[in-house]
Amino acid sequence: MFMQFLFVLLLIIVASAAYAGHKGAPWVPTWKKDMERVKRLLDLQSGDAFVELGCGNGRVTRHLAKTTDVRHAIGVELSLLQWLVARLQSRLDGTAGKAAFVLGDAFKHDLSEYDAVYLFLMPEAYKKIVPKFEQELKPGARVVSYIWPIPGWEPTVAEQPEGASNIYLYQRPL
Numbered sequence: 001m002f003m004q005f006l007f008v009l010l011l012i013i014v015a016s017a018a019y020a021g022h023k024g025a026p027w028v029p030t031w032k033k034d035m036e037r038v039k040r041l042l043d044l045q046s047g048d049a050f051v052e053l054g055c056g057n058g059r060v061t062r063h064l065a066k067t068t069d070v071r072h073a074i075g076v077e078l079s080l081l082q083w084l085v086a087r088l089q090s091r092l093d094g095t096a097g098k099a100a101f102v103l104g105d106a107f108k109h110d111l112s113e114y115d116a117v118y119l120f121l122m123p124e125a126y127k128k129i130v131p132k133f134e135q136e137l138k139p140g141a142r143v144v145s146y147i148w149p150i151p152g153w154e155p156t157v158a159e160q161p162e163g164a165s166n167i168y169l170y171q172r173p174l
């Protein structure tokens with residue numbers, strides 16, 4: 001019975017990771033050396049609400065919860081294993097009071113309350129999420145995208161350094 005339970009759990013874990021990889025992107029973390037660049041561009045103020053769409057192990061969300069005055073930092077993740085790791089690490093590093101992790105589909109998560117959004121998904125997913133951003137994000141909300149630009153949007157800042165990762169900042173019109 002226990003072995004059957006383990007087998008089913010393993011199946012769910014593998015299936016949810018494969019589904020997330022297909023829906024948005026497989027798990028590849030933001031480089032640690034880029035986290036301060038992401039933080040600078042997000043420019044989180046006290047009272048801001050932040051969300052990371054497809055947060056993986058929660059590295060970025062936890063870092064921001066720990067080092068900024070953000071009101072709350074939410075990570076949304078579709079892969080069960082990554083979500084569990086994010087929650088566990090958040091308990092271990094003391095960010096659990098400020099960072100929270102939602103198991104679910106980023107494309108269905110309501111974005112209307114957030115001041116700042118971070119995402120690192122595949123270009124196809126960026127294309128797909130644009131209408132949702134345009135419909136739900138509030139005026140002035142900031143969006144930072146890692147590696148790829150958001151199609152059809154003019155970045156406020158485009159960092160494209162030689163030999164390092166591209167990062168783009170966008171701001172919704174006021």
Ligand SMILES: C[S@@+](CC[C@H](N)C(=O)[O-])C[C@H]1O[C@@H](n2cnc3c(N)ncnc32)[C@H](O)[C@@H]1O
Pocket residue numbers: 017020021023024025026027028029030052053054055056057058059060076077078079082104105106107119120121
């Ligand atoms: C390229 S990784 C980036 C991880 C993390 N944002 C970081 O930068 O370290 C993409 C993550 O998004 C998750 N993902 C893909 N599609 C998703 C979706 N539709 N909703 C929520 N998470 C998704 C994947 O499981 C994976 O962990």
